[in-house]
Amino acid sequence: MKFTLKPIGVVHSPFKKTEDIDSKKYSDSGGFDTVQGELEIFPEFEEGLKDINGFSHLIVLFIFHKSEGYSLHTQPLLDDTLRGVFSTRSPHRPNPVGMTIVKVLERKENRITVSGIDMIEDTPILDIKPYTSRDQKAEVKLGWLESKMKK
């Protein structure tokens, strides 16, 4: 069983390549809050953005397009121990799909200016969803990340 997906748009980012991202930002829950970028939705999907105004945050699903291959044990940026890939946000995963929640600043036609960008330029976007109160979880425990992350 396989599934074929196609991009609905691309990310525009101040990070032109993976190495441009300061990995220390990942240890801070607000580390990317000031990083602005743009979600460009292809014109044929623009109508799907109707009613997006009014949502403060969007869930962006995207392809880690520079990721090649994966291992089930991976060394995270924030740790020096091999961790199971599903307990990390590593781009090197069996299905190289990423998820980032961004804050909406402005929408003009098929382009949404956002903050919270941790993707690189030209990242293919698979989907945009509204972030709702169902996605706000309390009493969150962070496993191996607990001591590595500023809340």
Place this chain on the structure above:
Amino acid sequence: MKFTLKPIGVVHSPFKKTEDIDSKKYSDSGGFDTVQGELEIFPEFEEGLKDINGFSHLIVLFIFHKSEGYSLHTQPLLDDTLRGVFSTRSPHRPNPVGMTIVKVLERKENRITVSGIDMIEDTPILDIKPYTSRDQKAEVKLGWLESKMKK
């Protein structure tokens, strides 16, 4: 440009088909909190679950496998107005990928018992990621959903 993804596991759910889900639950941020189910990860990916213990919540990406086709304007369960598909969580999307955050109850080998299940039986799982404080957003505005949802 296309991307081919493959399931890493399946969801076991008390909902055997879409019609089994009480759609009123979607209007309550805790509506599915008591719905238990299981994430069964295929044995060849089990090693990727290392270190998942200790995380209280997991992000599950999955395929809406019963969804056929989509429209850029869709009528949400919680509204009687056509909305842009990207401002809804409708399963009928250009890329039929869903995202649900579940709470971990217990892991035994390749099976994780969780609550917060809103998927149906046999839903193909694409990815599991740890939910972290980067995913907890404050001051969230819900657009057209604002008046439809209990926070």
